[in-house]
Amino acid sequence: MVAFHIYNSKKMVKKILIFIIICGNTFYLYSQNKDSIEEMFSPPEIMPLKKDLCRFVLDRIVYPQDAINDTIGGIVLIDFHVEINGKTTGHRVIKGVRDDLNDEALRVAKLLTFDEPAYSRRSPVRTTYVLPIHFLLDYDSLYSKYIPKIKCRDILSEQNDSNEITFALESWPDFNKESLKGLVKFIVENVREVDVPEGNSRVIVQFLVDTLGYTSNHKIIRGVNPELDNEALRISRLLKFEHPAMQGGKPVNVTYTLPFDFKKLLLDKMKARKKN
Secondary structure: OHHHHHHHHHHHHHHHHHHHHHHHHHHHHHHHOHHHHHHHHOOOOEOOEOOOHHHHHHOOOOOOHHHHHOOOOEEEEEEEEEOOOOEEEEEEEEEOOOHHHHHHHHHHHOOOEOOEOEEEOOEEEOEEEEEEEEEEEEEEOOOOEEEEEEEEEOOOOOOOOEEEEEOOOOEOOEOOOOHHHHHHHHHHHHOOOOOOOOOOOEEEEEEEEOOOOEEEEEEEEEOOOHHHHHHHHHHHOOOEOOEOEEEOOEEEOEEEEEEEEHHHHHHHHHHHHHHO
């Protein structure tokens, strides 16, 4: 019985010694790494800098035409890392509205490069930035229609830098007397047979419609692959609008964004053939 108590006492002493050793090592490691731990959980002393960030965004962003047609708007929040060389990585949507608005905000955010990185203790450090982009539609009672706008805010600017771009036109270009329906019909009639991949088949093209209705400066805003991208560009270059955009009673040049959903286009082409 005495031997049993002595054995248990030795086990208890051994456990206490191990506990003391572990605690001592933990305290030593903390004291040695105190600076790095504090740095890990402390925000940078100087945040990253991008001059005229909102102007950069608004010069490149486009309000998706489908969202305008569906009168959809809202705030998209994008976050990403600003690396020590000023480049941005790890872009993601942390608050979205719907796919076309999210994708457009994400596309432009990926173009950003900062002039200066964040600094902590006089050394450049990687940090996270959140970019809010507000797509909104203001109702114009005079013309009984919605006017699309996009707002951008630089959350790090001391001047609370905020800008907006307004797509305020009396009328957008009309392809023909059937308007959008006529435009889709023209595209379906002229689209060629292409190999459509699984998944995404939507190409977005942007171009200028001048005061005579001619199109120019065609470019891919979001592509899929060279075959689909080139076919979308080929068709968009065939377009001639009967009525240009109007502002103040006068024709004006305007940037036009046109989506090509090749799965749907080829399906519609097949249906049209069967009817004929």
